Amino acid sequence: MFFSSFRKPRSEQKRPEPRIPDGIRLYVIGDVHGRDDLLDVLCGTIEKDMTATPCGRANIVFLGDYIDRGLQSAEVVERIVSGRTPAPVVALRGNHEAILLQFLEDENVLDSWRRYGAMETLLSYGVDVKEVLRGRRFDAARAELREKLPLAHLRFFEDTELSWSLGDYFFCHAGCRPNVPLARQQEGDLLWIREEFLDFTGSWDKVIVHGHTPAPEPEALPHRINLDTGAYATGRLTCLVLEDSTRRFLST
Template sequence: MTKDGGSRVRLGMFLFRSRAAAPKRKPALIPDGKRVYAIGDIHGRFDLLSAMLDTIARDASASAGETQIVFLGDYIDRGADSRSVIECLLGGERRGWTCLMGNHEAMLLAALDGELDWPMWLGHGGAETLFSYGLSSREFAGRAQPDALRDAVLTAIPPAHIAFLRALSGSVQIGDYFFCHAGIRPGVPLERQVLSDLLWIREDFTESALDHGKRVVHGHTPVMEPEILPNRINVDTGAYLTHRLSCVVLEADQVRILQV
């Protein structure tokens, strides 16, 4: 064998050993005896939410273990019936539901707290939300009266609904999964993630192939079909536009998708 040929063989053997030594990603696991349903962005589509809850009830009837439903945020705005969505989610904790905050809930609260200009929220679907509560934002168009609009919103939206929105969590962890609305900042430990990233991050997260320590389940970035990737699962299928609401079902090391 030539000297060059021997070098090529040795290089090939080195590459083979390097690849063989690379650690394989272990499958993410849900604790034994538990099944988790994580539902993507609803955006005021109470009709789709009702259909999904019926679908989950039928699916869960075949499980002998504990079931938990996680809602990934963005319950309001853009769709026609945000009020009914919030009314449905109220008290869900007693039914084993976990409701996380989305950036649209955060925008409404920021507007109420004077931290965001009302037109910013109204232009991103807030007008439809107010309409579902019987209030037309057109009555305040062109007025420099943010206090008047704030008072009208607080009158139209029941205090229990506002309290529900303020109590929403930014994330939850179950087994080897981390659930949040938008995603996480790659390279930052999960316990040090900040709420602004959990609610708003996009490309820095969705384009990352890093192992985040846990598999992240999220919405926020609409896709035509759910994305099931080694480090993340995206279940936002743009319900208010596509008329399709998606849910990922996690049990042991298995992943399934439900759609209505």
Template sequence: MNAAAPEGLRIYAIGDVHGRDDLLARLSQRIANDLRAGDYDKAVTVLLGDYVDRGRDSREVIDRLARHDFPTPIVTLRGNHEDVMLRYLDDPAMLDQFAAFGGLMTIVSYGVDPGEEMKAGAAAAVHAAFVAHVPEEHRRFLEETRMSVEYGDYFFCHAGVRPHVPLDRQDPGDLMWIRYEFLNYRGSFGKVIVHGHTPHAHVQNHENRINLDTHAFKSGVLTAVVLEGEGRRFLDTAG
């Protein structure tokens, strides 16, 4: 039996954005155009996390999503990069890890020059300036991101799930961070897992999982899957 979305519901799911608000805007328009076709009762878009870091416009991405500036209702999941950003907002000692994940680009997107702040007062000054420049609604958006969501025969999360653990008992750390134990598993997870986190040049469209991370910040290709009934098709920013 083929995996199916709930009857009457069209689901869009979008892979890792990583600060590319230009691509998110373009894909949003493609989704708006796509909505004009098809026989469905309602639509929803699930964003799979990793909105920040690496690309230049993390602030703009969060602002767009926090305002729900999108053609459909949205569900925003938490990626490992949001996890690290939240921890850095609470703990200046996380600067090295945040920077290693591309977080300096996020800091710059909020109007903070890390180099100048380091000259003025070292890592503590960078943290203080960043916290002061992140709007409360952006922090609230990050805090309210979800770990997973399910629709019909599909389970959506950022990174993947641990095999042999029921989907309703998955550890949040695995949902945001897992890789090889999940990626190398060929059996059923109970539902088809729709995820990002591990970049590939093209969508991985497998029987047990769909990987939508097409390295958008680097490739310029942000990808969405469209799930409707038993149908499965893809939209991206390459065209």
């Protein structure tokens, strides 16, 4: 009788496998960074996967950083806003989209933005960057981008979410501040955090799915999954497929 009623301490009990609600499949895509060529291939792979293994409902979740570094930032955004994806989209904001929105209000932001991808984004929208490359006329570049940026693209950037959650998973761009409830995470951390989050080995209420920090392979840890595989430089754009309690990966 004693042994049949024995229970392991809570700390020793195996936690149930994280899952999403029945009948739903999520395709979660890491940082695209202006590589519409790779996104086109990945969308084709997702479409084939949906045909091969039908599901009740599918959604694509983008973890942000659609723009900068790659040469096709405008094309990436146009693909999403025009609905040329295999399933409806949940679009999260990355730190690069946040900077673009800041630049539209303050041309001085370009002094730092141009060092990590702004030139490619401006060129993709047809902005003349000759003076910007010399460190001049940031105001003219801002005015030209505001003129040439399609309204649908501006609304897309403005409407991106800082985070999203479904089932036992929490989705954001960069990560979360340790020891802060997920519902109270701040924008700066959701878009920018690195070491404090990456070095944290504790647990969360949900598994954090993020990008922002490139890795050679997708990182699948008990408490977080990193999907940024440096697509703009490596040619590898990664997608996590979540269904019930299963996980698998697709990539270019």
